[in-house]
Amino acid sequence: MIYLDNAATTKTAPEVVQAMLPYFTENYGNPSTIYSLGSASKKAVNEARRTIAGAIGAKQEEIYFTAGGSEADNWALKATAEAYEGKGKHIITTKIEHHAILHTCEYLEKRGFEVTYLNVDEDGLVNLDELKNAIRPDTILISVMFANNEIGTIEPIKEIGAIAKERGILFHTDAVQAFGQVPINVDEMHIDMLSASGHKLNGPKGIGFLYIRAGLKLRSFIHGGGQERSRRAGTENVPGIVGLGTATERALRIMEEKTKKELELRDYLISRIEKEIPYCRLNGHRTRRLPGNVNFSFLYIEGESMLIMLDMKGICASSGSACTSGSLDPSHVLLAIGLKHEEAHGSLRMTLSEENTKEEIDIVVDNLKQIVTKLRDMSPLYEDFLKRQKD
DSSP, X not given: OEEOBTXXXXXXXXXXXXXXXXXXXXXXXXXXXXXXXXHHHHXXXXXXXXHHHHHTTOOGGGEEEESSHHHHHHHHHHHHHHHHTTTOOEEEEETTOOHHHHHHHHHHHTTTOEEEEEOBOTTSOBOHHHHHHHOOTTEEEEEOOSBOTTTOBBOOHHHHHHHHHHHTOEEEEEOTTTTTTSOOOTTTTTOSEEEEEGGGTTOOSSOEEEEEOTTOOOOOSBOSSOHHHHTBOSOOOHHHHHHHHHHHHHHHHHHHXXXXXXXXXXXXXXXXXXXXXXXXXXXXXXXXXXXXXXXEEETTOOHHHHHHHHHHTTEEOBSSOGGGTTOOSOOHHHHHTTOOHHHHHTEEEEEOOTTOOHHHHHHHHHXXXXXXXXXXXXXXXXHHHXXXXXX
C-alpha cells in the first residue's frame, strides 16, 4: 500500500503509542483526584500542556484540550459570539474554510449574527485589502485558516493578525493542517485563538486543543465539572493528551528534516505530473503551500473513478476533504479559486509524509498516467474535446 492521504489522517507514530500505553493500564488514575495514582495522570497532562504551549510560543494555562479540531473551531466561534455580542454581531471568515468553521458560521447566522465570507484568488490566498474593507464597527472576530486542507495554500496569517490587532478585533485561526508542519508563534502572528488536532501530526484521533489568549472572556463550551480550569468539563482523555504531547515534541524535533524531504518529493511529483499528463492543473499556490500537499485537477476525468482505480492499485489518495468525501457536490474550495464544476469534479489530492519514497512517487505517477488515459478514452467529453482541437 502507498499512503498519500496524510491530510485526512496520519499513522500514529510508534513512540506516541508507547507513551500512551501506560495511561490505559498502569497510570489510569483520574487527574482530578488527590491520591498519587491520579497525581501521576495530572502530571502527565501538565507536561503535555507545557510541550504544546511551547510549540506555539504560548503560556501553559492558555492551552485547553478538546476532542479534536472541529470541537476547538466550534468553541472558538460560538463562545466568542456569545461573549462579545454586546459589542457587535459581525464575523469575517473565508469561502475556503473547513466545514467546522463554515457550518458553525451558518449556525450563528440563524441566531442573528452576520458573516462576511471573503473571496480568495486563484491560488487560494486572501486579499488583505478586501479583508480591511470588510471590517465594520461591529466586527468582533476574524477567523482565517492557517493552511487549507485541500489545496495546501498557506495564508498570510501574520499580516491578518496584525490587521485584527490594529482594529481591536479577535483573530482565530484553524491550524489543524499547519500545527506540527510549519513554525507557528501566536505572539509574533497576533493570534488570539488557535485550533489543532492530534491525528494530523502522527498523534491519536479524538484529541486536540484550543489555544485561548489569556484575558479573553470566553465561557465554558461544555458544562459540568471544573476540568480545564472550568472551561471544558469532562474527565480528561489522559492517554490522548499524552499522545498529543509526544506527537508535538516529535513533530518539532523532525520538522526541518521532514519538511526538506517532503518538499523534494512534492516538487518531484508535481513536475512529473505536469510533464507527463496533459490537460491538468495544479491547484493552490505553487510555493506558498504545505510541504506535503499536491492537488491536481484532470480535465475530462471523474475524480471518484480515479480514486477507485488508484485504490485497486494499492494507492490511497482523496478528491478533497475527508470530511466531505461522501458528498456529490464539487469542492467548495476548488469552486472558490475559480474552477468550473466539471474541473472540480476531476480533482485529486495527494498528501505526503516523511515515510514516502521517490520510488513510491514513480509508481503513483506511472499508474496515474494509465488511469487518466483509460478514463479519458471512455469519456465522450474528451472525445469531443479532441475533435474540436483537430478542427
